[in-house]
Amino acid sequence: MDTKDLAERILNGERRALARAITLVESGRADHRAQARELLAHLRGHGREALRVGLSGTPGVGKSTFIEAFGMMLTGQGLKVAVLAVDPSSARSGGSILGDKTRMERLSRERNAFIRPSPAQSHLGGVARRTREAIDLCEAAGFDVVLIETVGVGQSETVVAEMSDLFLLLLAPAGGDELQGVKRGIMEIADMILVNKADGDLKATAQRTCADYAGALRLLRKRPQDPQGFPKALTVSAVEEAGLEAAWQEMQALADWRRESGHFAARREGQARYWFESEVRQGLLARLETKRARAAMADLAEEVAAGRLGAAEAAQEMLEHHLDAVMPGLDAAASGA
């Protein structure tokens, strides 16, 4: 594959080139990985700096409807919008989010919108890498806003927050004054809370819920990356398309403040470091997945299970005799078994 040519076509905004490139970064084949790295190297520094907006919401909060309405509002303003997804469950469930584009039929027909379902990977680490690289590709293709959607499952919210400039939590109106069992950790990483379904019979409940969350947010420790008044809780109605522009203005205000204060760039730098370190660890652990390593592991695990070897002893054996010669360049004395 001519990755230089593909890079040029992406920079020219050719959608098919973008789609093909995303397929490339989603592949786990070693030669595809090498091409993907080459492609990303060609594109580095040439794209637009999009606003990367992470969005988490459990099933039932109206996430698809919100993204469609919000996306239509943005394209209506002449902005180019990409929608990506991080869904570690999709491999198991056959795609619990963004399984097909029919969920966002209007938006998927928009010329300035690009919707891509979550890659079918059961491993969150794999989904994370592919999504991060897809974000880079979308930026190179000139998108202004990249929405990264996730369901609130396990670590997926943290993963999405670690690749977003802004992280939004979408919630449904809750009866009573009880917070909806939202984990404190998630509240702490949310840059904005949007209470959806502020329409019809639920409007008053949505407003009450919003006030509750606004109160809860005020109780959290002030974060240096927030200007006065943030993080905020707002109500929106995806079906009535109400509150969307106000929410977008708040997001822009927050992003602008962070750009000026240096927090925006600092966050991206911190994320880049984080993902680099995470990639190194994953790459190292992948060495255990080769056929020969797995066979050696299986043999030693038998010995351990039968009580003929201790766990630490067997691990030492694996590292020294099966994975070693491991880094003579780095630590010859220690590894010279």
Next chain:
Amino acid sequence: MDTKDLAERILNGERRALARAITLVESGRADHRAQARELLAHLRGHGREALRVGLSGTPGVGKSTFIEAFGMMLTGQGLKVAVLAVDPSSARSGGSILGDKTRMERLSRERNAFIRPSPAQSHLGGVARRTREAIDLCEAAGFDVVLIETVGVGQSETVVAEMSDLFLLLLAPAGGDELQGVKRGIMEIADMILVNKADGDLKATAQRTCADYAGALRLLRKRPQDPQGFPKALTVSAVEEAGLEAAWQEMQALADWRRESGHFAARREGQARYWFESEVRQGLLARLETKRARAAMADLAEEVAAGRLGAAEAAQEMLEHHLDAVMPGLDAAASGA
């Protein structure tokens, strides 16, 4: 150090030899690790099969008082009891559990009891290994019951369950009929729930709480490793020393059933495999902690943060040029950079 001599003294039941051996397995020094592996190899197959009982309870449920009363009851029956702890927070807090033996003053004076605080390690993986090896040492020293205590912090309950034959959850009486925010995952790994403080004014509440949990346990899917009627919820009173013998009888009944059905051995085998694999992964990742590896990581992270290298590209560079020659024996074609 003469590890063969130390092994013999442990097998003879010398407490000072046991204490010294635990100090050895707690050390992170490479030469100590080698001696620890040697010592454990000498002991393998020579000890008693203790009943390993994991016990989780948040601060305030009366964990120390329970362990002391339960331990005294066991030593009163002529059994030898060891108490270990898994507390990843101890390095930070200066020891939130078992920080000193004065918490269990009576038990610590018993000839047939051995109490060991959690090793001062901030890393849960490190605490886990040291505790597992300390369990092996206690078995070699002839203990009948090894209690492994943990606070319910993060993953520590799962870690303790993975090194126990039985895993108990100790809870306090709760007002109302609401379950105490016990995570479903913890309910699912609990083999028995003990509601403590079933005495005085709290007695009725404790019984109601116990009935609630018994109901919740019945709603969980039946597990193959449980005989009819398990997992159970029982009330105990550590201060009145009530219900302790009944709880112990249930534990023994469960352990006996599992021994006969093969689940006991199967669980230990599965745990041995799990810890072996975990040790290999930890050992591999430890290669990133050498001085030269850290320096190379830091340099590359700078490049990534500055946007001059992509995360995947930099990770590839790290793995190929700084950690490689990595396993020519295993995968010469792929790593031949």
